[in-house]
Amino acid sequence: MDEPNEQRALTLIGGGGHALVVGEAARRAGFSLAGVYDDDAxxxxxxxxxxxxxxxxxxxASGGWIIALGNLAARAKVIERLGSDAARVIHPGASVEASATxxxxxxAGPRCVVHSFAVVGAHAIINTAAVIEHECELESNVHVAPGAVLGGRVRVGSGSLVGxxxxxxxxxxxxxGVVIGAGCVVIRDVPDGARVVGVPARELGKA
Structure with missing residues (x-):
């Protein structure tokens, strides 16, 4: 990893279930919570x-903040408006190699693993027990969902979900903009905007 978690007050952008996860992880990582922005109660x-x-x-966005929305399209709208000057939240139970970025x-959630020389772009979600193997490259606003595994040197484009x-x-x-369904086994490249399901994964229309 390139630098440790910042020790400061943090604002959560989004107030649903993912915000609960990010908020508790932030506290365990040493942040205090300044509050939540959300359109609904x-x-x-x-x-x-x-x-x-x-x-x-x-x-x-003048202080510390992180997007705590789970929906990638909603996250993209916030990113477009606010940019990338956001805090990282790394759960103390995450394993992130020193050479990873x-x-x-x-x-980065509990029990996730980010291996040697992996590069994860801005505003990504590396969820509980997800594995990012060596030399993977993830663009911005990618969600690797709980328990998903990316083998070595996998590339993932922006706005994609690995279920x-x-x-x-x-x-x-x-x-x-790809959606990889839960439990898929992806054995070949997936084009922009595709939705894939099954074992082995097959394309099922557009995301």
Missing amino acids: SPAALRLGVTRLGSLNDVD LGAGTY IGARVLPGVRIGR
């Missing part, structure tokens, strides 16, 4: 015991 704000600061359009705004428990074989290239 925020269950995360209530359960985390912090203030709802306003809607997603009201975000003040995590982009700004990335969340729960999916497996991507070494060297495979995943395009941008």
Whole structure:
């Protein structure tokens, strides 16, 4: 890893279930929570015991912040507006090699593993027990869901979702805006915008 978690107050952008996960991980990583921005009454704000600061359009990005929305399209809209000057949240139970790089705004969950010389772009979600093997390259706003595994030297384009428990074989290239279904085994490259399901994975229309 290139640098440790910043020790400062953190604002969560998004107030649903993913915000609960990010918020608790942030506290365990040494952050304090300044509050939550969300368009609706925020269950995360209530359960985390912090203030709802306003809607997603009201975000003040002058302090520490991280996108805590799970929906990739919603995340992309926030990224377009606010850019990449965001904090990383790395759960103390995550294993991130010193040679790996995590982009700004990335969340790394408990028991996830990011191996040697992997490069993870900004605003990624490396969820619980996900594995990013050696020399993988992930572009921005990628979600590797719980239990998913990327073999060595896999490439994943921006805005793509690797579903729960999916497996991507070494060297495979995943395009941008792709959805890989839960439990898939991906053995060949996937083009931009595709949705794939099954074992082995097959294309099932557009994402």
